[in-house]
Amino acid sequence: MTTSSPGSTPAHDGVQGSVVVCAVAIVAGAFIGFVGGAFRWCLERADALRIDLSDWAHRLAGPGWLVPMVATAVGAALAALVVRWQPLASGSGIPHVEAVYRGDAEQPELRLLPAKFVGGVLGIGSGLVLGREGPTVHMGAAIGAAVARCARLGDATVRMLQTAVGGAGLAVAFNAPIGGVLFTLEEVTKGFRLQTVLATAFAAATGVGCARLVVGDHPDFAVPEVNSPGLGWLPLFVVFGLATGCLGVFYNRLVLGFVDHVRLVPRIPTVAKAAVIGAVIGLLMFVQPLATGGGDDLTQSILGGRSLELSVVVGFLALRFLAGPLSYAAAVPGGLFAPLLAVGTLWGVLFSGCFDAVWPGSHASLAVPMAIVGMSAFFAATVRAPVTGIVLVVEMTATTSVLVPMLAATAAAVLAAELLGSPPIYDSLRERMPAEPGKDLV
Known part of the structure; x- marks a missing residue:
């Protein structure tokens, strides 16, 4: 395992420090679990409404195609207005999480949370071809940073925890706890420092467990038995x-x-x-x-x-x-x-x-x-x-x-x-x- 990273800090490398970091990760993981579960639930309802709207538009006399055009245009415009209020809410958010971990950007503030949630529901829910995982990762990072700051942890540890809880956000988005942990380690930190592994694992386990209380416990896709190719x-x-x-x-x-x-x-x-x-x-x-x-x-x-x-x-x-x-x-x-x-x-x-x-x-x-x-x-x-x-x-x-x-x-x-x-x-x-x-x- 690597012994140092942009998220390391001597003040929290001991056993007591690791316990504090893991406790913070559990608390933040629970938050992103419920928030990410609610976000996914809202998007599922929006998907159903969007299909119903399209079916209704086909039954209308005249230019029914204008209905989904106007609906999606309004949703995208409102999402853009949210971004105008909070520019950091734009796009996936994963590049920002990586930049924060590297020390190239400021930590996300908690006000990013409502902007990403509402803007994501408006944009993705209106039909734009975008995924729920980016906003959920970014919301997780904002929650991780906020809880770490409340615990009065050092700047480097805050950056590490925003990364760890961001990975928990990916786990919540796809009901894939191990995938969320690996995303943090392979894509963001590009290393396997023990404290980061523990923090991400605790956050992902807690987050996915809480999210399942909201959206249920089942794989994203129901796949019949598949025979292994020869x-x-x-x-x-x-x-x-x-x-x-x-x-x-x-x-x-x-x-x-x-x-x-x-x-x-x-x-x-x-x-x-x-x-x-x-x-x-x-x-x-x-x-x-x-x-x-x-x-x-x-x-x-x-x-x-x-x-x-x-x-x-x-x-x-x-x-x-x-x-x-x-x-x-x-x-x-x-x-x-x-x-x-x-x-x-x-x-x-x-x-x-x-x-x-x-x-x-x-x-x-x-x-x-x-x-x-x-x-x-x-x-x-x-x-x-x-x-x-x-x-x-x-x-x-x-x-x-x-x-x-x-x-x-x-x-x-x-x-x-x-x-x-x-x-x-x-x-x-x-x-x-x-x-x-x-x-x-x-």
């Missing part, structure tokens, strides 16, 4: 992983391209930009509701065994591949993880379908395994946290039968992305954070 298919999964790495590099560049170009549009207020993007996503929602939002419903239908025509899969993949980066460019509260998982699922189904078209045979059984592997491989290619991606997907699907091909494909995806010289998405977004206070963060 060893002979392993080379195919490696090829799939290499192709996924290339796709992940393209997706990262698309995200950054949309963010940069939308930000540089002159003389248009950020609220108006968000409203325009919301209107575009709203029109897409009218055409195909499953192409909008975080993507859980679409992913569940695929992992549940629903068969889709290859042309339909291509359509969904193209729409979500563009709608995710466009939604993120609106600079409202929302993350990248959940949309990444949906894209990875679709990509896995498309790859297996194309393979079956080129080499016809009894390959239908590969569709769901390839979709599950696609989730972890695409996540790892963009975020560059392979172990986190694998464990997250295993916990979210409660499936271990595809672990061997998942390891091979995920490693191949990361290798391809590294060979192409593409930096991890959060490193690129962190570099784009403005140095001056009061400006929008991505």
